[in-house]
Amino acid sequence: MLNNLQTGFPEGFLWGGATAANQIEGAFDEGGKGLSTSDFAAYKDPYAKGAVDNFTFNVSSKELAEYTEQPEKYLFPKRWGIDFYHRYQEDIALFAEMGFKTFRISISWARIFPTGMEAEPNEEGLAFYDKVFDECAKYGIEPLVTMSHYEMPIELTKKYNGWVSRELIPLFENYARVIFTRYAKKVRYWITFNEMNMNLNSLYTGAGTLADKVDNVLAATYQASHHQFLASALAVKAAHEIMPEAQIGCMINQIESYAKTTKPEDQLQALKSNQLNMFYPDVQARGAYPTYMTRYFADNNLKIVMEEQDAAILKEGKVDFVAISYYMSHVTEARPDAAKLAGSFDSPIKNEYLELTQWDWPIDPIGLRISLMKLYDRYELPLFVCENGLGAKDVVSADGKIHDDYRIDYLKKHVEQMKEAIMDGVELMGYTTWGCIDLISCGTSQMSKRYGFIYVDQDDQGQGSLARTPKDSFYWYKDCIASNGENLG
Template sequence: MNKLNTGFQEGFLWGGATAANQIEGAFDVDGKGLSTSDMAAYKDPYAEGVVNNFTFNVNSTELKDYLNNPEKYLFPKRWGIDFYHRYKEDIALFAEMGFKVFRLSISWVRIFPTGLEDEPNEAGLAFYDAVFEECAKYGIEPLVTISHYEMPITLTEKYNGWISREIIPLFEKYSRVLFNRYKNKVKYWITFNEMNMNLNSLYTGAGILEDLVGDKLQAAYQASHHQFLASALVVKAAKEIMPDAKIGCMINQIESYAKTTKPEDQLQALKSNQLNMFYPDVQVRGTYPTYMSRYFEDEGIHIEIHDGDEKILKEGTVDFVSISYYMSHVTEARKDASRLAGTFDSPMKNEYLELSQWDWPIDPIGLRISLLKLYDRYELPLFVAENGLGAKDIVSETGEIHDDYRIDYIRKHILEMKEAVKDGVELMGYTTWGCIDLISCGTSQMSKRYGFIYVDQDDAGVGSLERKPKDSFYWYKKVIETNGEVL
């Protein structure tokens, strides 16, 4: 019988997570091209006529206007928090907290500005060399996401993103350049960030202009198939080039609870969870699960699969499964249930859970449930690569940021992770989302803050960019020092 784990393992990877398009800025520096994220125009949530301020989706008409008339709009992800010029200061702050790992992504357009070049951009490669060397100076392991919600806008214009198989060899070329360049600097890799978010936004997840496709669900799964193939080819390449590296997949983990004990609701919850698990099912097992055959038939979805695709998937399975976890969902048997399954935000709220300022259910126990289910299913190491609380922080008159609500949120989730470890889950690490304040993915706001470090900048990009530790900074430092024993 295995010995009972009483806490996090020695060498547990504590740290924080970011994405290039939300922190780097310098969108037109050193040969960088334009990405899909550079086209996320800010929408003032209080402006007349704005129903919601999500910047997840861009259509072909909007894209044309953004490209031709950029002066009419604000594009916060183009300026980020200027990590490009301040990375030494930021990494030093991460080191002060005691980070063991720093999750970041590489901007595809810094390496291949249009995605079509034969040779990479040396200035872009050199920037990440410098970042990784700075991490190494403090003993911080980089965890690198190869594709985190951005692709060259040229590939969206030319191919309509991942709906086309033409993207696969371009992505493999890009990835091989990274592996050969950084094989001695990066051990941990993730191929795609939250691939299941294709079901929420074709543009954000797959670089697809939704108005140029027919059935969005059909397009989402066809794009996902191409990303599965790309991921598998990249995993295989990584194992050839970097035998000691660990390369994983990632999903936005959305645990669905049945609204009632009615058997129909219970069945729908099971099906909803299957659709969420579909993505790691393919990347861990190397084959499409049988339950998707029925789903595709019922929804009229026909995936174009070429000869040899199954072999590619089988040969490129991942080493670990990483997740983002922010909330759980409630589901029930209803006519639109299958189309709601896998989406980011459920129209039904759980009466037993509190909501964040952005109406996201706060459910720490759901994280433990998710980890148990995933580990039972795959028996592979797991990594919580994103978890955190978006909130409006207030700077006091004396310049302090008291964010007890963030400490409370993260504490409760760490406690449930610890319970999952006691239950036998093999957990590699934990990187809180937005360890430093950054531009929001979904709304391109700065005022939705996640970090332990406050950045002086508003939604319009105005501010000194001064970095200032919040109360949570010192709390998380103690958590890391004690390997999660002092919470």
């Protein structure tokens, strides 16, 4: 028999917002914290004359040495964040005013194990997150915790070159068991690795690996990913042992690829691009490598080193849900560089039917619905949209307010399409907009690329009062949550 049609967001839907420790906390040298890979993302002025590549995703071994030896010559915005470390009570109170049901936050591995290799965890770091989770509980907000969100102790990069080394697996499992045991009664929802498929875009950001220290970057990418798959599976298994009621998921940056034309070759390339994207949840949700990767590895002369027990570990550590970030869709075609572009964060081929953001990202709400439908058909697991938002150059008006109708319009259209997906039969757990409070940009380490419902008075150089001011979108989202997605203004 067919189920009854779900006509709106389900009761208990987890509305909220998302952040990452390395983009909000600051206090990089307080509370016993060690330095992380994100602490070495040096700011490059995206507005400088002639600026071309201003992404701080990648760090070379030469740059890491310079940043370590002469840090005073550079700006490292992720070291100061927005001072959430000292202002978490104020910020969580604002989230509660909006009516948040959940707050996505990450734990900094380097705050718990400063080098990643200690025998015992740092109590000050553990105590900090205790206070954050207790503050959430005071308002009835469920934490959604990412265990590894684009940062890891830098010492693991220096000693092992990050996740290309299998040595990191037991270190991560130990970290996982420590935080699961500590927060078993405070956190029910977990994600192992943030956007693991973004390893294809930045080996340093995703895996803490210096690309110039490996012989073959593509081979290193998939070897590092394999080690992360194993670490994730072991963490899932540990979570189920320690916290039987908890749910633990995987996450990808969902990149839905459309074929540029109806030409069969373009259609085939779109399928292959989507396969490379789905490879990551395929392994984590199904517990095994998909067969299509056999040919991909052969065609690219890649041999992934695996041990005999790896297959069993993956099978035993399947996730409970699949989480995604969704910002845009892509267009693909059969062209000489198609293989290189597959899995990339942004496509050079723009969709003529879509508007672009100030950062030239295509706006495609229907693509979110398509993505959710495809993912649910593929895995038949609950889905969670844990990142979605609009980066923009917000301006404080003469009245002291921030009128961000453009953000409201963007979010409204995506919420409408999530509702359509639910009516299509998709089981959707929740929605946490990215950067619910202005924070440091992941890709460029800017402050001026703002996503939040709350304006933070700080510029790209870290100057400002850090005062928090609700934007117009703050009140829109409050109404949206209060009406369970029915009142969209």
